[in-house]
Amino acid sequence: MCMKMHVTLLAFIFVFILSSIQTIRVYYRRKFRYWIERGINGPKPRLLLGTLYEQLKTPLPILEIQWYEKYGKLYGIYNGSKPTLIVGQPDLIKTILVKDFHNFTDRMVLKTKHPILDKHLVNARGDDWKRIRAVVSPTFSSGKIRRMEALVSACVHTFAGVLETYAQTGQTVNIKDLFGNFTMDVIASCAFATKTDTHNDPLNPFVTNARKIFNVELKKALPSLLLPTFVLKLLKIRSIHNEKANEFFFDTTRHILNKRRNADNSSDKYNDFLQLLINANNSETIDENDDTNDETTEVETNLIEDKTGKTGTTNRHLSTDEMLAQAYVFFAAGYETTANVLSFCAYELALNPEIQQKLFVELAGVGHESDGHQEWSYEELAKLPLLDAIVSETLRLHSPFTRLTRVSNTEYKLGDKQIPIKKGHSIDIPIYAMHHSDEYFPNANQFIAERFLPENRHKIIPYTYLPFGSGPRNCIGMKFALMETKLCLAQIVSRFKLIKCVDTETLHYKRITRLSTPDKVVVQLEMR
Numbered sequence: 001m002c003m004k005m006h007v008t009l010l011a012f013i014f015v016f017i018l019s020s021i022q023t024i025r026v027y028y029r030r031k032f033r034y035w036i037e038r039g040i041n042g043p044k045p046r047l048l049l050g051t052l053y054e055q056l057k058t059p060l061p062i063l064e065i066q067w068y069e070k071y072g073k074l075y076g077i078y079n080g081s082k083p084t085l086i087v088g089q090p091d092l093i094k095t096i097l098v099k100d101f102h103n104f105t106d107r108m109v110l111k112t113k114h115p116i117l118d119k120h121l122v123n124a125r126g127d128d129w130k131r132i133r134a135v136v137s138p139t140f141s142s143g144k145i146r147r148m149e150a151l152v153s154a155c156v157h158t159f160a161g162v163l164e165t166y167a168q169t170g171q172t173v174n175i176k177d178l179f180g181n182f183t184m185d186v187i188a189s190c191a192f193a194t195k196t197d198t199h200n201d202p203l204n205p206f207v208t209n210a211r212k213i214f215n216v217e218l219k220k221a222l223p224s225l226l227l228p229t230f231v232l233k234l235l236k237i238r239s240i241h242n243e244k245a246n247e248f249f250f251d252t253t254r255h256i257l258n259k260r261r262n263a264d265n266s267s268d269k270y271n272d273f274l275q276l277l278i279n280a281n282n283s284e285t286i287d288e289n290d291d292t293n294d295e296t297t298e299v300e301t302n303l304i305e306d307k308t309g310k311t312g313t314t315n316r317h318l319s320t321d322e323m324l325a326q327a328y329v330f331f332a333a334g335y336e337t338t339a340n341v342l343s344f345c346a347y348e349l350a351l352n353p354e355i356q357q358k359l360f361v362e363l364a365g366v367g368h369e370s371d372g373h374q375e376w377s378y379e380e381l382a383k384l385p386l387l388d389a390i391v392s393e394t395l396r397l398h399s400p401f402t403r404l405t406r407v408s409n410t411e412y413k414l415g416d417k418q419i420p421i422k423k424g425h426s427i428d429i430p431i432y433a434m435h436h437s438d439e440y441f442p443n444a445n446q447f448i449a450e451r452f453l454p455e456n457r458h459k460i461i462p463y464t465y466l467p468f469g470s471g472p473r474n475c476i477g478m479k480f481a482l483m484e485t486k487l488c489l490a491q492i493v494s495r496f497k498l499i500k501c502v503d504t505e506t507l508h509y510k511r512i513t514r515l516s517t518p519d520k521v522v523v524q525l526e527m528r
């Protein structure tokens with residue numbers, strides 16, 4: 001009798017498991033008909049993961065090019081069961097990013113819900129994003145960035161001192177790690193008013209906590225992509241980053257904000273981002289007489305309002321949590337991106353010594369001597385055509401972001417073919433693959449800085465070169481990133497020769513990251 005019950009129970013469990021698997025398979029099979037039914041091609045999805053499976057297997061930069069070559073400028077993928085349309089056609093990209101921006105104001109973000117991190121610019125949505133961007137934009141104007149230049153310059157000199165030790169011994173160096181240390185020091189001083197020397201003091205709590213944030217744990221990242229929000233809440237997963245490390249940075253920022261708010265003269269005394277944010281938050285409107293609010297910022301602010309409709313509110317204030325989140329965004333958006341661009345610049349200059357020499361000559365023609373080294377102002381660096389062309393070409397060939405992403409806030413029909421986009425569905429723009437298309441960039445796999453010289457730049461087809469995105473939701477930190485990159489590169493090339501060594505040419509990309517990140521970039525340095 002007992003034996004009979006056992007068998008029945010086992011049979012029941014077996015049937016239950018089988019029918020559950022079958023239900024899941026039917027559910028996904030139905031979901032995965034979405035693109036086929038709309039006549040749109042794309043990679044074959046797999047149960048549960050959709051096309052995320054390929055993304056886990058192959059580094060994104062490689063996969064993006066493979067998919068673009070195979071499926072063309074318009075194809076469909078599945079993030080889990082969610083369909084995403086990939087759009088690599090310049091006229092449609094302009095429609096999404098600029099013309100019909102009001103339908104695509106937000107990005108698809110992870111389903112984790114965090115009371116502070118959801119408020120930073122990259123993640124913020126709708127009217128909140130509009131208000132936050134309007135307050136933060138002026139802090140990234142050319143004038144304000146000029147004020148942060150001295151802070152970045154100090155970090156560049158510390159960095160050059162470290163490079164000198166390698167140049168003197170002739171030892172090869174993984175310069176990618178050193179660039180990571182440099183951008184860490186820049187973020188510490190510009191966004192958190194904290195002086196660090198990551199090269200020589202790697203155990204500083206700021207540095208150790210920052211490293212924890214960047215080691216995103218797969219065990220948190222995958223559930224955030226695949227599980228519904230209520231399950232993540234039950235599992236207490238609020239962020240894919242280390243929670244204690246997050247808290248360290250919120251506490252640091254809170255402490256500085258309180259100190260500055262209580263001090264009388266802090267607005268004149270400090271030139272860092274936090275102070276600029278406090279000042280911007282204290283003013284009712286953008287000060288028209290402030291000559292540091294440059295034209296671009298005004299245009300940008302107007303564009304946001306034109307394309308999204310005015311909110312009807314004059315509220316331009318940020319809560320304390322929103323301010324903490326904006327300081328954190330320097331990490332989220334500015335640390336690895338800039339370190340990657342600098343690493344790839346060093347890589348290309350080591351492989352192209354004649355361009356490096358031309359850059360050295362260009363730099364020698366401007367600037368002034370200070371403490372035995374050459375220095376350049378923000379304006380001087382901005383005007384150097386070859387420096388700009390080298391950075392621009394690096395951003396093309398090694399664009400840190402592989403895709404831009406937008407989510408539709410309405411039922412929408414895209415382009416002449418009237419491709420139906422459902423409310424809440426994602427559209428991704430495969431910028432990395434487009435940057436590698438011979439159709440838009442002849443000999444696309446070669447580093448040819450000349451394509452970005454002033455006499456050639458106009459040949460680039462609009463909306464095919466998008467390393468900083470475009471439209472009202474483009475990269476707010478672009479001018480800061482370019483200033484940081486150019487300042488650092490100018491100092492390196494004027495003081496050292498970057499030389500190719502045996503390990504330089506083997507470039508491998510990191511897997512399972514949204515960015516195009518090299519594993520390492522090894523070069524040799526020689527004093528000039």
Ligand code: HEM
Binds near residue numbers: 470
């Ligand atoms: C070379 C370095 C960098 C590159 C290549 C880069 C690229 C990008 C790209 C492609 C986007 C998405 C744009 C879009 O969706 O249209 C973006 C957004 C953003 N970036 Fe950057 N970025 C860099 C550095 C920085 C830095 C240093 C900061 C901050 C200090 C920053 C802050 C942001 C923010 C806040 C956003 C979101 C803007 C919004 O949604 O309103 N970025 N960046």
